[in-house]
Amino acid sequence: MAKRRADGLSKEVIVQAAAAILDDGGEAALTFRALTARLSTGYGAIYHHVANKSDLLAAATDAVIARVMADAVVEDEPREALRTVSLGLFDAIDAHPWVGAQLSREPWRPALLEVYERIGGLLVALDVPEQALFDAAGALVNYVLGVAGQNAANARLLATDRSAFLGDVAAQWAALDPERYPFVHRAATQLREHDDREQFLAGVDIFLAGIATLH
Amino acid sequence: MAKRRADGLSKEVIVQAAAAILDDGGEAALTFRALTARLSTGYGAIYHHVANKSDLLAAATDAVIARVMADAVVEDEPREALRTVSLGLFDAIDAHPWVGAQLSREPWRPALLEVYERIGGLLVALDVPEQALFDAAGALVNYVLGVAGQNAANARLLATDRSAFLGDVAAQWAALDPERYPFVHRAATQLREHDDREQFLAGVDIFLAGIATLH
C-alpha cells in the first residue's frame, strides 16, 4: 500500500542507515520504527537481513572500526605509528560515541582483530620481549578503547555546553575541603583547562615509556 | 489491598534492592516492575525517593565505589598501594559488572572523587612532577575503570562457559592466515591461558613504570 522501496534491501544498506541514525540522535534514537521509516520498509524486511538489534549495533560498530584501520596511514617509526593509530581510534569513537559504548559491551568483535594486529605488530617492532608482548598489547588496546569510550560518554554528556558543565564540576571540586581532598582541590583548575585529546595522548606516551622499560 | 510494607521506604533501601537485582540478573533484570515486586510497593513510592531509572543506577554505582574505597586498606609504599586500589576497583567491577557499564556511561560521578583523590595522592607520594600529575592521574584512573569495565563485559559474556568461549576465539585466531595476521596468530595460544586479573596488573605495572620515567 505505502510506497515500497524500488531497490532491494541489504545488510550493508541497513547498517549504514542505522549508523546515520545513531550519529544523528544517539543510541536512544535507533529504534526499528525509526529504521523502517528511514528505509521505507517494514520490520520483517529488516529482520530478514539482521538477526536483532544487538546484531545491528555490532555490525555498525565493526564498520566504523574497519574504516579507521583501513584509513590509518602506515608510518615507519613504530612509536609515532602507535600514537597515530591510537589517536585515529580516539577520534573515531569521539565522532561516533555509540561505538565506544558498544565496544565496552562486546569487546570481542572481529573488527578488533585488525586493531590487535596493528598494535601488536608495532610493539614487536619496538622490540618488546616475547613474554611481555601480549600483556603490553592487551593493556594498550584496553587503554585506548577504554579512555576513548569514557571520553565519548563525556562528550555526549557535555554536548550542549561543555565549558559550563566542566566549570560546574571544577567549581564543586574547588569548593571541597582542601584538608580532606588536597589533590582534587588542586586539580580543579586543571580540569577547566584540560584538553581530552592531549590528556589521552599523554596517557599513551606514559604507556609507551613504561613499555620501553620492559627490555 | 495487597500487603503493604510495614516499614517506610527510603532511597537507601531502594538502591540496595536495585543493586541486588542487578547482581542477580544483570542490567536487563532491573525493571520498576521487578523492583516494586521485591519491595512490595507501587511505582509512585519508588519515584517518590528516586528521580528515575538513571538516577537509581547512578546511586547504586556510587554505593559500590564508595564501599570499595572505604574498605581499601591504606599502605605505606605508594607503588604497592596503587596496585591495591586498582585491584580493588577491578575486583568490585568484576563482581558487579553493571558498575562498569554505568561508569562508562556517566564518568563524572561523585564517587569517583574518592578514587581520584586516593590515586592522585599516591602519585604525589611517588614524586610525579606537578605538570605531569594530572595527566598521569587521569590516564591511570581511566585505564583502571576502562579495563575493569571491558573485563566485566567479558565476564558477563563468558559467564556460562568461559574456557569454551575463549577456546573458540583462540581457535579462530589460530586459524587466521599467519602471513596476514602474524601477531594475532601467535597470540592465539596466550589467549587461551591468559588471566584477566594478571594482565590487568601487568598493565598497571607498565603504567607505573612509565610514570617513573616522568621525573
Next chain:
DNA sequence: ACCTGAACACCGTTCAAGT
C-alpha cells in the same frame, strides 16, 4: 526470496486517588 504491518509482550513514567 523478500517484504508488509497488525499484534504481542514487554518497558519507564505519570497521576488521580487513597491513607
Next chain:
DNA sequence: ACCTGAACACCGTTCAAGT
C-alpha cells in the same frame, strides 16, 4: 507526606499474509 496501581506512550520482535 507517603503510597497504590490503572493507564499511557513507547519499545523489540513475531508471524500470517502478500508479491
